[in-house]
Amino acid sequence: MACFKGCFGNRPPVDVKRRRPSAYGVITDLDIKDGKTRNALNIKLQMEITEVLSEATYGLTPEGVDSSHYEAQDFFAFKEILGSGATGVVFRAVFKPSGQVFAVKFIPNFRQIKVMVIRELTVLKFSSLCKYLIGFHSHFRVDTNMYFVMELCEGGTLEDLLEPKHLMPPKLARIYLKEISSALFFLHRMRIVHRDVYLANCLLTSTAHLKLCDFGLCRTVDDPQGEMMTDCGKPWIRAPEMYLDKPCSFGIDWWSVGILLYRFITGCNPFNCDKLTQGYQSVTKLKEKYPEWLFTDKDALDLCQKLLIKEPKRRLCAENEIHDIKVHIAILTS
Numbered sequence: 197m198a199c200f201k202g203c204f205g206n207r208p209p210v211d212v213k214r215r216r217p218s219a220y221g222v223i224t225d226l227d228i229k230d231g232k233t234r235n236a237l238n239i240k241l242q243m244e245i246t247e248v249l250s251e252a253t254y255g256l257t258p259e260g261v262d263s264s265h266y267e268a269q270d271f272f273a274f275k276e277i278l279g280s281g282a283t284g285v286v287f288r289a290v291f292k293p294s295g296q297v298f299a300v301k302f303i304p305n306f307r308q309i310k311v312m313v314i315r316e317l318t319v320l321k322f323s324s325l326c327k328y329l330i331g332f333h334s335h336f337r338v339d340t341n342m343y344f345v346m347e348l349c350e351g352g353t354l355e356d357l358l359e360p361k362h363l364m365p366p367k368l369a370r371i372y373l374k375e376i377s378s379a380l381f382f383l384h385r386m387r388i389v390h391r392d393v394y395l396a397n398c399l400l401t402s403t404a405h406l407k408l409c410d411f412g413l414c415r416t417v418d419d420p421q422g423e424m425m426t427d428c429g430k431p432w433i434r435a436p437e438m439y440l441d442k443p444c445s446f447g448i449d450w451w452s453v454g455i456l457l458y459r460f461i462t463g464c465n466p467f468n469c470d471k472l473t474q475g476y477q478s479v480t481k482l483k484e485k486y487p488e489w490l491f492t493d494k495d496a497l498d499l500c501q502k503l504l505i506k507e508p509k510r511r512l513c514a515e516n517e518i519h520d521i522k523v524h525i526a527i528l529t530s
């Protein structure tokens with residue numbers, strides 16, 4: 197029996213080729229399943245998978261035979277790699293008993309990053325309730341490896357869609373801004389801050405709608421005035437308060453949205469910082485610059501400037517985020 201162990205770092209037992217991002221042409225208007233149908237479907241599939249895989253995880257079969265020799269490939273046919281990051285590799289995978297296709301995130305030696313894995317799982321368990329967060333079906337463990345079975349997003353990520361230095365068409369930028377904001381309203385209402393909002397964590401469905409993924413850095417915020425947090429997230433999306441070791445709150449996610457919006461409308465990042473030391477200098481000390489031609493799009497410019505206010509208490513969304521951001525998005529999309 198083929199063994200999945202050790203696939204991380206070695207050649208995976210599958211035909212590895214990166215997905216092509218979807219073209220603008222595939223976008224149709226709001227072809228999203230209604231929440232009820234999707235949840236019913238999720239629950240059914242989740243039960244089905246959990247039932248079959250519990251045998252693999254806990255070594256129990258109906259006959260009472262120890263089946264600890266089961267491997268993930270006994271249940272899933274792993275196809276191409278969809279992407280990878282700091283915690284794991286995500287495969288397109290077919291669930292053999294039903295033929296259904298999922299995205300399966302493989303996290304090797306998960307105990308070494310147990311806190312992140314638990315954080316991610318906690319959020320995944322209710323993420324299907326919001327249509328702009330990635331849907332979750334089940335998780336299972338084989339030895340020291342963890343697998344998250346998630347809804348497959350066939351359109352790649354915003355990073356795939358946006359070629360370097362390319363702008364996002366304004367209409368599309370507005371739709372994505374609205375969808376990211378909806379995902380964040382949902383998380384923030386549960387008092388959860390995402391802390392890793394950037395292009396590669398914004399997935400696109402087959403109809404090119406957005407779903408936020410990767411909840412490994414999520415954490416709860418009990419004091420809306422802000423709490424001390426350990427530094428995390430990519431240097432170019434980190435908010436100034438994080439660099440300055442000041443209390444952080446939901447505003448750090450809105451700062452990242454400001455960075456995304458700037459990227460959409462200008463084609464580049466506002467602060468030049470691949471490294472943390474550069475980031476500290478530019479994010480905390482420099483003011484972002486806007487190209488002259490952007491001054492004609494006053495609404496987008498205004499929103500971007502307000503999201504990129506360095507002082508979190510003055511940043512848009514500091515007082516009443518839902519009201520403030522919704523008003524601005526409404527102006528942008530009107």
Ligand SMILES: Nc1ncnc2c1ncn2[C@@H]1O[C@H](COP(=O)(O)OP(=O)(O)O)[C@@H](O)[C@H]1O
Pocket residue numbers: 278279280281282283284285286299301330346347348349350352353396397399409410411412
């Ligand atoms: N459900 C999914 N459908 C399609 N691709 C996905 C899915 N989840 C993740 N990916 C791809 O895998 C990459 C890494 O996944 P992510 O959850 O962000 O892992 P990490 O925590 O290691 O960054 C993403 O940037 C994306 O390209």
Ligand SMILES: [Mg+2]
Pocket residue numbers: 281282396397410
């Ligand atoms: Mg990621």
